Amino acid sequence: VAGAVDDQATRRAANRELLDHVLSLFGTDRAGELVDCYTPDWVLELPFADPPVRLEGGQEIGAYLASRLGTFVFTLSLTAVHECLDPDLLVVEYESDGHVSYTGKPYRNTYIALWRFRDGRVCGVKEFPNPMVTAEALVPLASFDDSTDDLPGDEEE
Numbered sequence: 001v002a003g004a005v006d007d008q009a010t011r012r013a014a015n016r017e018l019l020d021h022v023l024s025l026f027g028t029d030r031a032g033e034l035v036d037c038y039t040p041d042w043v044l045e046l047p048f049a050d051p052p053v054r055l056e057g058g059q060e061i062g063a064y065l066a067s068r069l070g071t072f073v074f075t076l077s078l079t080a081v082h083e084c085l086d087p088d089l090l091v092v093e094y095e096s097d098g099h100v101s102y103t104g105k106p107y108r109n110t111y112i113a114l115w116r117f118r119d120g121r122v123c124g125v126k127e128f129p130n131p132m133v134t135a136e137a138l139v140p141l142a143s144f145d146d147s148t149d150d151l152p153g154d155e156e157e
Helices: 002-025 031-037 058-069 131-138
Strands: 038-046 053-056 072-083 089-100 110-118 121-129
Touching (some): 002 031, 002 072, 002 089, 031 038, 038 058, 089 131
16 A cells, blocks of 8 residues: 555656646747647547637647647646645646737736646646636727727717
8 A cells, every 4th residue: 555655645746846847848948849748639628718628639739738828828737736646637827928029918817727647648638717808908009099989979069
């Protein structure tokens, strides 16, 4: 029994170390290293996306993320890690700090995610960011020009 407990503790610690490494790569020029951190068949689930997304495999996920990571430019910081009975599952809380490239608005979101691991790599992420923060960051800033507003009741007399 002691050997099994030690094995679980070792796996849990290795998974936590990998999680720290993966999150540290976002928003850096080392993001290309991410591919080696995931299993080829990993699954990314984004239930709060509009529409909800479930992607499988590095190629499909890579294409999806490449289309998004140019829009959202951010780093991630862990705020809490909750260990589970299963040493290959971590419930994780983190925050983003960055901006949306085409709106210039800040992007500071909070996330709760389930991270699954297999054989020393990430095999699944189910991520729940705050969808209201995401939606707000994507709306372009309005430019106000008093000479062109057509609001009712503003007629000159």
